[in-house]
Amino acid sequence: MTRTLPxxxxxxxxVTFLVAAxxxxxRPDDTARLQFVWPASGTVTARFGEWRGSHxxxxxxxxxxxxxxxxxxxxxxxxxxxxxxxxxxxGKVVLIDLPGPYTALYAHLSSVRxxxxxxxxxxxxxxxxxxxxxCSGTHLHFExxxxxxxxxxxxxxx
Numbered sequence: 001m002t003r004t005l006p007x008x009x010x011x012x013x014x015v016t017f018l019v020a021a022x023x024x025x026x027r028p029d030d031t032a033r034l035q036f037v038w039p040a041s042g043t044v045t046a047r048f049g050e051w052r053g054s055h056x057x058x059x060x061x062x063x064x065x066x067x068x069x070x071x072x073x074x075x076x077x078x079x080x081x082x083x084x085x086x087x088x089x090x091g092k093v094v095l096i097d098l099p100g101p102y103t104a105l106y107a108h109l110s111s112v113r114x115x116x117x118x119x120x121x122x123x124x125x126x127x128x129x130x131x132x133x134x135c136s137g138t139h140l141h142f143e144x145x146x147x148x149x150x151x152x153x154x155x156x157x158x
Contacts, residue, residue, distance in 0.1 A: 091133025
């Protein structure tokens, strides 16, 4: 006896598949070569790829009890800072172009200590964690993109 899905369930599966945002894999040689420092001290409270209602979490959240310094994970050039269009709900952000095709996004900052066009060193202080935008407590939302497609930041963090 074969079992078939009801039409409504089959459509839900199809729609989920079609609207899911693409996810890139970090190239294995990149994960070995690009050793990130942790962007903040704290506990990972949300992981990459978890579903939140109707959208997937494209980064990790690092929770902390108080505002802490945030660090550049690699050397790079600051692309954008502050409240940025296209990043609704993220509050104050810092975007850094990293080596190769990678970009790092830091979100929900209470203050920003860098400016667009500035070169940063690995481990350099770039701002303070906070709770700006849509959030429920002090934390850092951290994303990595490879050519504009989200990748799991934990693959680079040791």
